[in-house]
Amino acid sequence: MEPFYTLRPIKNQLEKLNLNVIGYSREDSFGLGETGAMMNPRARWALRNEGDIILDIGYGVFGAQTLNLIEDIDQTPELKVIAVVNASRPMTNSLDRILEYVKGLGRVDAIVANTHMGDETTPEIITAGNTIIVEAARILQLPVIYAAIVEELKDQYVNNFDFPVKYIKRYMPSAMW
Amino acid sequence: MQKVIGESKKSFMTGNEAAAWACLAAGADIMFGYPITPQNEIMHYWTRMAPKYGKGFLQTEDELSAGFTVCGGVQSGKKAFTATAGPGNVLMQEPFGMAEAMRLPLLAIIQQRGGPSSGTVVYSQQEVALTTYGGNGEGHRIVYSTSTHQEIFDYIIKGFNSAWKYRFPVFILGDGYQAKMREPLEMYDPESRGIEMVKSYPLIGLGGKIGQDRGPSHLCNIYSLEEELYEVITKVQAEYEAIMPQITEYEEKQCDDADIILLTHGVVSRAADDAMKALRAQGIKAGYFRPITLRPFPQKELRAAIAKSGAKKMLIAESAIGQFDRLVKQEIYGETIKIENLFMPGVGIIESDLIDKVKSVL
Numbered sequence: 001m002e003p004f005y006t007l008r009p010i011k012n013q014l015e016k017l018n019l020n021v022i023g024y025s026r027e028d029s030f031g032l033g034e035t036g037a038m039m040n041p042r043a044r045w046a047l048r049n050e051g052d053i054i055l056d057i058g059y060g061v062f063g064a065q066t067l068n069l070i071e072d073i074d075q076t077p078e079l080k081v082i083a084v085v086n087a088s089r090p091m092t093n094s095l096d097r098i099l100e101y102v103k104g105l106g107r108v109d110a111i112v113a114n115t116h117m118g119d120e121t122t123p124e125i126i127t128a129g130n131t132i133i134v135e136a137a138r139i140l141q142l143p144v145i146y147a148a149i150v151e152e153l154k155d156q157y158v159n160n161f162d163f164p165v166k167y168i169k170r171y172m173p174s175a176m177w
Numbered sequence: 178m179q180k181v182i183g184e185s186k187k188s189f190m191t192g193n194e195a196a197a198w199a200c201l202a203a204g205a206d207i208m209f210g211y212p213i214t215p216q217n218e219i220m221h222y223w224t225r226m227a228p229k230y231g232k233g234f235l236q237t238e239d240e241l242s243a244g245f246t247v248c249g250g251v252q253s254g255k256k257a258f259t260a261t262a263g264p265g266n267v268l269m270q271e272p273f274g275m276a277e278a279m280r281l282p283l284l285a286i287i288q289q290r291g292g293p294s295s296g297t298v299v300y301s302q303q304e305v306a307l308t309t310y311g312g313n314g315e316g317h318r319i320v321y322s323t324s325t326h327q328e329i330f331d332y333i334i335k336g337f338n339s340a341w342k343y344r345f346p347v348f349i350l351g352d353g354y355q356a357k358m359r360e361p362l363e364m365y366d367p368e369s370r371g372i373e374m375v376k377s378y379p380l381i382g383l384g385g386k387i388g389q390d391r392g393p394s395h396l397c398n399i400y401s402l403e404e405e406l407y408e409v410i411t412k413v414q415a416e417y418e419a420i421m422p423q424i425t426e427y428e429e430k431q432c433d434d435a436d437i438i439l440l441t442h443g444v445v446s447r448a449a450d451d452a453m454k455a456l457r458a459q460g461i462k463a464g465y466f467r468p469i470t471l472r473p474f475p476q477k478e479l480r481a482a483i484a485k486s487g488a489k490k491m492l493i494a495e496s497a498i499g500q501f502d503r504l505v506k507q508e509i510y511g512e513t514i515k516i517e518n519l520f521m522p523g524v525g526i527i528e529s530d531l532i533d534k535v536k537s538v539l
Binding site: 089 | 188189190198223359360361364
């Protein structure tokens with residue numbers, strides 16, 4: 001999402017899961033006016049933190065350009081750029097569009113197959129979409145490291161691909177967005 | 178027209194993306210705009226897609242210019258549109274007024290943000306008064322208030338047709354939540370659904386000799402005499418009233434036996450629908466009424482729903498302090514049903530807010 005403000009409502013909830021969320025909470029932003037919608041300065045220096053660091057970027061058409069805002073982004077050997085691709089999104093709903101999209105991101109090291117349709121996701125939608133993603137990954141010579149699937153479908157989904165599934169819990173629906 | 182969508186397909190996207198795709202599917206030629214949150218991604222996606230389909234875009238120096246260039250675009254025969262929010266909507270009221278005066282078929286997508294002034298970049302329903310009756314005119318405009326991404330897509334397609342068929346400016350009234358959240362919708366090429374898109378045509382620079390080959394194309398927004406203006410405005414009002422039944426749209430559920438009617442518009446209607454069902458499950462007879470067009474307003478239909486239900490109360494809920502409430506009251510003047518209010522300016526209204534309010538007033 002657009003973490004400058006859309007992540008605010010669930011920041012505290014995520015922190016209770018022992019995640020260190022770099023971004024403003026509702027309380028931090030209160031009274032800041034227009035500056036409350038700015039990037040938290042700690043995000044610029046995010047790579048100086050210890051431990052595993054996830055940069056959730058790519059919202060909107062500027063995509064991976066957001067990485068330009070991060071210090072040391074081109075001097076961090078541990079950095080992996082993973083394209084999370086949902087074949088239900090209009091910009092990535094065909095083989096040609098996925099190829100164009102991923103190539104447009106610049107450096108990409110791997111792909112996560114993330115085909116879903118929100119509350120209307122079915123195993124059939126996932127399998128059909130991820131089949132296209134696998135073909136795109138083959139052409140791009142990138143590994144698909146896992147599929148992200150909502151935990152509600154754990155009993156219904158049969159994984160016939162040669163990459164693992166990570167079952168996920170969706171938090172954003174509780175954030176009004 | 179080049180096919181944009183191809184085979185009808187369900188997609189998962191933001192409301193802003195849905196708006197940009199709908200404009201493409203509707204055959205829009207050009208967007209004029211100036212950036213403002215929360216509508217920015219309409220511009221972003223349009224500028225990404227437009228070159229692939231031979232479409233145009235111009236970012237102007239401000240919203241006044243964006244509004245006036247849309248006015249110019251449609252006069253040249255192009256399906257032109259803009260998108261804005263908050264203070265941008267305020268600035269655009271001057272060109273929108275010109276569009277009313279000159280009967281220009283522009284389309285504007287309004288993604289409401291908090292106000293007054295810069296307010297918040299996030300969400301509100303505080304642009305109802307501005308979008309329905311803004312400017313120094315008589316509200317001769319068509320305003321669709323959407324509640325889902327599917328409706329954003331559907332009503333933008335319908336909106337271009339309403340604009341070019343009836344020659345009134347058309348507004349798609351969304352909000353920051355609809356703009357930013359993601360949900361599935363079915364995108365389609367209008368023709369595949371049997372929807373014939375009204376062809377655009379130039380309003381000026383026409384060929385032939387006036388009086389011999391054709392009549393004059395007299396697009397006027399200023400008059401010398403008071404009586405002249407009176408005559409024109411009276412004629413436009415009559416034309417607007419004549420087309421009202423063909424344009425007016427609403428949604429009504431469970432009003433037949435309702436003790437209380439939930440009256441909302443836009444994204445708040447999603448919460449009202451859920452609240453109505455939850456209240457029914459608890460034995461409380463709630464009904465649901467939602468104007469889809471705020472201009473023209475479905476006043477006859479709302480009066481009929483009140484009459485047939487015999488409801489004693491109506492709860493008007495909105496993310497503003499009474500802008501929608503005032504609109505409703507002027508439209509149903511004389512009705513004696515007791516009106517309760519839930520006003521939450523600039524913040525979202527969820528199912529539990531409505532359920533709690535209903536229980537507190539019944």
